[in-house]
Amino acid sequence: MMSNLVFLPIFIPLFVGALLVFLKNRHQLTIKISYLTVLLNLGLSIFLSYFVFTHHPLVLETGGWKAPFGIILVADKLSVIMTLSVNVIALASVIFASSSVTSKMTKHYFYPLFFILIAGVSGAFLTGDLFNLFVFFEVLLMASYGLIIIGGSKQQFRESVKYILLNLFSSILFVTTVAFLYSVTGTVNMAQLGERVAEVEQQGILTGIAILLFVVFATKGALFPLYFWLPKSYIVPSPVVSALFGALLTKVGVYSMLRVYTLIFSHKLELTHTFFIWVAAITMLIGVIGALSTSNVKLIIAYNIMPAIGFMLLGIGTFSAESLAGTIYYLIHDMAIKAALFFLAGLLVWHAGTSNLNKMGGYIKTSPLLGWMFFIAALILAGIPPFSGFIGKYLLLRGAFDEEHYFVAGIGLLSSLLILFSVIRIFIGAFWGELKEPKEKVRRSGLVASGLLIAISILLGVGAEWFYPYIQSAADNLIDPQIYIDFVLKE
């Protein structure tokens, strides 16, 4: 009975999304329903997490077909952590949207697309079937295609064409690769894939397939040199959409890597995972260099997605219990803080009436709350203790040093400095200096949404002891894939 709960985090937003299609002209009602839904979903995912951590993981055999034949949804520790985080972001997004999404945007199906995006992301985190993962990828991508063009400016169309084409290519590659993998292993169930790939010790073409899959996930997850499409396409839509993209979409790529390269392809570590480490290092460096290259506030934040992804991949590449915990910690932290920063950047740009940093100044006088929130968010992003970024970074660096990846760890430290530089530039440029006339007042609900996420980030750092043991136990389950395999296949 309990296992049916696993479907709800996917089903509720899907259902509400479908429902809201018919309520597109009822703006206020839509907002109310949205609040109810995200709160319900959040409560549910809290309960789910509680259950999984205190009892056991849950496996839902959809249609009653047992693994590996039917599609299963698996709520293991990692998955429930991810689902919970998604729903926190969803709550903050609805708060932000309540004042920033106009009734016109509601008419353009903002809320249906939003909820189905959430359903797709949750589905990707919960599914135990590789082809089904592809399907959820398509769901969340299709929703994102719809979201990115809401507003209909010519920049949006221009960037969304590129965004869609690149994602379409990687989706086609994804489905092809799943077929290759099916040919070799005769299955698409992730647990069974893990079992069978282990059985032949990842011989033959399997490593090649692993790399194909890596390219797929790396394109979604924005790794060097595959992310070039990302920064500009993430800044054209409305801030709440940017925040959703920045917080969730790339993380689905990271999650998939985290899953696939621990559960399935973890038998040629010296080749594949060493490669990951180098990709991680270059991603960090080139990403943060991008963040320093521009004076466009939104673009600075968008570029900062990359170094964070680099850090997470570093943990996967290092492949120790410590570093995987670091990746998970960083993943959660980054979801919250990236969403917060996209919110804040959006508020700032509205306030200033421009996204050009050189045309801003002195806003600490006109909107001190926004300024200080931005300052704290900048520190959190840069991994200054005792905030959330530090805990993840600490685990990752420690893991890297422990496994003697000194050079890459050094790059990690250096990019932390440059991350701080890139965002503190915004603080100094926009909030200090001579006051330049602001355009409009800062929206209160936007500050509430950002404040919520910042508070969570602070809590994740200061109260690390309340979270870390759970995250470590999730990571311990990743390092030993047999736990997952046994649970799914031999229940």
Next chain:
Amino acid sequence: MLHYYILLPFLAALLIGLLAKKENRIHTGWLVLPVPALLFIIFCSKLPVLAKGKIVHSTADWIPSLDIQLSFYLDGLSMLFSLLITGIGSLVVLYSIFYLSRKEQLVHFYVYLLLFMGSMLGVVLSDNVFVLYTFWEFTSISSFLLIGFWFYRERSTYGAQKSMLVTVFGGLSMLGALILLSITAETNSIREMIANRSLILESDLFIPILILLLLGAFTKSAQFPFHSWLPDAMEAPTPVSAYLHSATMVKAGLYLVARFSLIFSGTDAFFIIVSGFGLITLCIGSILASRQTDLKGILAYSTISQLGMIMAMLGFGTGVAILAAIFHIFNHATFKGSLFMIAGIVDHETGTRDIRRLGGLYTFMPISATLAFIGAFSMAGVPLPIFNGFLSKEMFFDSSLKLEQSTGLAGAFAEWMPVFAVLGSIFTFVYSMYLVFGTFLGKQKIDQLEKKPHEAPIGMLLSPIILIIFVIGVGLLPNLINEPLLAPAVAAVTGDLPHTHLAFWHGLNAPFYMSLLVIGVGALLAYTLKRWQPVYNMIPRKFSSDHWYQSIVNGLLKSSKSITSFYMTGSLRLYLSIILVFLVLTTAIFIYLTNGFILSFDDLAPITWPEVLVGFVMAAAAIATIWMNKRIAAIIVVGVVGYGLSLLFVFFRAPDLALTQLIVETISVALFLLCFAHLPKLKKSDKRPSEKLIDLTIAVSTGALLTIVAIASHSSKTFDSIAEYFVDNSYKLGGGDNIVNVILVDFRGLDTLFEITVLGLAALGIFAMIKYRDKGDMNQ
């Protein structure tokens, strides 16, 4: 209990931040003053405990799972720093009450100041290295905020950013060192690290750890070549300069070196790096100080130089040197603190800090002038028994002559130490005289001042007077603080309690001759300063540390721009090409490395000609698409591929697929016709042949790669497919004859549900795109 002492300033900051109103009847400083004063008294009350050779410690949980614990301890070294932090802190707050007008944003100021105070206490009391790091970064942040206090001034924001970048750079390398230390010594506690020091000394990583750690210390303590942030930090209000940027925060680097001395001291690397950079900093700082025209600028370079001197002594590592270092940390805080406050008074009362516009102020402000003279003479090391600075300088000379290093590089280094010590001290003497004589004696230039100078109010003078009392008192009776304060601090650094008696007169020994030399040459140079000062202008700007900083930052921004615009061209073709090249190269390399390509002709279906024929037509049509210049023609050839595919589905016994493909293809063609009618005509490609060749190479290699992987995958079927289950159970359990249908609606029903969702979303998107056409951007 130590937790509460650290917590107190943070709590006070919170309270003041929340409760204090912008317009207060009394100066906010009065509300703040009790905090450091109370803490000072508390720390003083612990002095007897420490004198007995005990230490105070306490631990509380923070992140026990990561062994990051709030464990603090108070030994001699922490005690010295705690007293400086709270003692000078009290005086600075008192001074600031008169210095800062109530029109300023006082709440901000004191919140930052209290944050700093708490963090600094945290730094010097932490036993856990990562807790230390946390507080360390917080001192950088509060310093950033204080330097940027007058945030509308460009110089302030420049200085704030610079100090943050330099000190956080150091902080991060220190973090690297601390992680490595914690891994090597298998503990996060400083005291346990010291106990396990053999693990560290024997580690291969000893040198990297040392360098990374020292980077943290050197940046914080403004050692060459990182010193240039400190002069720019002078944009902060003067109380801040006196507190953070001379007496306390900049000494955190010294604290770090002293704290880890028990691990590193005695090794040649430590000696060479620490005393080497210390002495270079001493010389460069003192030489550059005489060049400055801003009073606070002179003091800033003077601070750099004095910090270098203390650093050098920590590098010497001998008992005498450490005692001298500890003693000088105390002395420097007293005389430099008072000098900063006097500089602030001069600024406050005359409206300028430019020494070229000052002179002869003695007649207007005799008390300030007297205090300044005492402070400056103590700094210069004038041999009178009332100047504490002389005593520690003498010990510095003495220790530079009694180095233990005699062999190898370190030995050669050691021989030169006294020379640099004297050189640096000569210029120290010069700028000290330059500072006070230029300001208080000489020609009066009142006409150049904004207001008529007069003596400062007593409240403002109180703090420097107290500090000068310490200068003289300790100068007269140094042993008063030796036993209770200095000796335990030295013991914490060297491990042994020293039994040195501090005295003014040691006879006509070498250090005394060195002092005489310093004063002789120094007086001469000071007297002739005006004549040789132009020599400074001959130093090219590219040798200055500020220039290096600017080139690095500007170079970074500029090269970021060029690197990024190099690949961020917005060109889909470029992005795709890079992705494809990466895909092909990495996959090919990995297949090569793992011998992944397997070709097996077993278990293949026989080649039958109808299929091959259809395939051939499809391939031809696909390739032909490239050259199609008519929209209709292009749609037709693509259609051929699609219909060919459904034919293949028929051949390969996939009736459902064939049917679906047929329908979808037909609708697609219709859609294409509809949309293409609204799109411009196909143009002939105007690409250069070389571009075409690149496209072709990428296209062919992508196709080839996938073909290779496909063949290899097909050749390595090792397992039975789960599909057999579907065949066996389709009817039995699924209730349908058509296995594919049963899979779709039953076995894998979830896929189908979400496949429909995708279709629905697409319809929604299309509908929205067509129905609502806004010209403008509705996001704004």
Next chain:
Amino acid sequence: MEIVMSILAGTLFAAGVYLLLQKQLIKIVLGTVLLSHGAHLFILTMGKLNRGAPPILEKGITEYTDPLPQALILTSIVISFGITSFLLVLAYRTYQSNKTDMMDQLRGTDDE
């Protein structure tokens, strides 16, 4: 036969990729269609071709073609169709609002 089909699918991929690298949006859209066809052919080939009867149960027949790839292709065809349609309309709207369908004029480096 599987090898021949793999080569055919590879050829479709190559042609699709070549079109994807062109400047004109229409050609790029056509390229994505070819890519999907190539992918579906790959999936089909990854089952075993021409072995056994069509996967519709009949009495007396025990050997059937692998039904799973067929099911996956069906899902994928529908999804591709949705995305292609969306892309077509988007291409049309992009052309309308940006007044060009040439990708090198849609770089967007000028308007920041």
